[in-house]
Amino acid sequence: MPAPLISVSEAQERLFALGTAVATETVPLAAAAGRWLASDVCALRTQPYADLSAMDGYAVRFDDLPGPLRVIGESAAGRPFDGTCGAREAVRIFTGAALPSGTDSVLVQEEAARDGDSLTLSGDGPVRGGNIRRKGLDFTSGELLIAKGERLTAARLALAAIAGHGALTVARRLRVAVVASGDELVAPGASGAPDALPESNSVMLAALLADLPVDILPLGILPDRLDAIAAAFAAVDADILVTTGGASVGDHDLIRPALEAAGGTIDFWRIALRPGKPMLAGRLRGMTVLGLPGNPVSAFVTATVFLRPLIAHLSGARAAVPVLRTAILGAALPANDRRQDYLRAQTRDGRVYVAQRQDSSLLRTLAEADCLIARAPHAPAAGAGDSVEILALP
Secondary structure, three states, rough: OOOOOHHHHHHHHHHHHHHOOOOOEEHHHHOOOEEOOOOEOOOOOOOOOEEEEEEEEEEEOHHHOOOOOOEEEEEEOEOOOOOOOOEEEEEEEEOOOOOOEEEOEEHHHHEEEEEEOEEOOOOOOOOOOOOOOOOOOOOOOOOOOEOOOOEOOHHHHHHHHHHOOEEEEEEEEEEEEEEEEEEEEEEEOOOOOOOOOOHHHHHHHHHOOOOOOOOEEEEEEOOOOHHHHHHHHOOOOOEEEEOOOOOOOOOOOOOOHHHHHOHHHHEEEOOOOEOOOEEEEEEOOOOEEEOOOHHHHHHHHHHHHHHHHHHHHOOOOOOOOOOOOEEEEEEOOOOOOOOOEEEEEEOOOEEEOOOOOOOOOHHHOOOOEEEEEEEEOOOEEOOOOEEEEEEEEO
């Protein structure tokens, strides 16, 4: 009897439970992009380190305006004025420079008239304390800036750098082995018989994971022979083994028996989602095994919903499951059945439109989509203008 269908959320939970978090390493900031933090990042310094000018102009005492004032020196970034500014005195100052002792405001140069060392107000002037970035405006030493489990984006790396860090502790890169199976498959671009099918899943998965901290181990195309597939599985050394094709129940669907023949175990099979129902998950010698459907659209959807989150989970992510956002539907949708749907769709003029043809064999429809509309099991019919949840495609 076929295994009962399990929900997407249960499948994600059980998949996450199959693996353990990978080891950590400390790497320079330049090598940390896209990784997940293994420890909190706290500020090693205060930013700004002092009160700084936000504009080019003159550091003054507000009560001395409109002048005249005597210019007694200059303060630039990295070259602060060494002294104290007294009554009716001013210091030429540049953006990012430290505010001299004795001053409390910055008069912008467009509102200042200078004749030699004599300075007077020529415009409206600043408010008291104006045009100054105060010490600690961004953060102070010891403050928590980036929490453990957060992913290191470009902005977070810049924050870590300016906070005084030159290296960070992160999860190591995962090794992901990818293999396709099927006698009908040939390498992309290879000549073959009219019924030969170019193998597209491997290159698609490599591209889908390109922004993640993984090393892809391509195992190529395996024939529909139990011994060949089991032997390949027995030789794999990776954190995650991803197969495409052969995960269903046909006579040539050999992933499950080959996994068991190689000493692996199956944890679950058959998910209540469309497309991608015959996905399976298991373990083999410490590896998490994810058997994706051979159909490229189904493989793409299941890799988006399960494989990418699995990589994030094993890398220590605080939130590994993809975040759905709300969009406004551009055309009506019928009620859903018992499976969770991921419908290929496009966003246009502030609304989302489902592709008219959703057959899972249509890879062109996927290539034209920029999101998937996620519809819960038994979701009622929805009309144009209703809110729906979408998953933006990476």
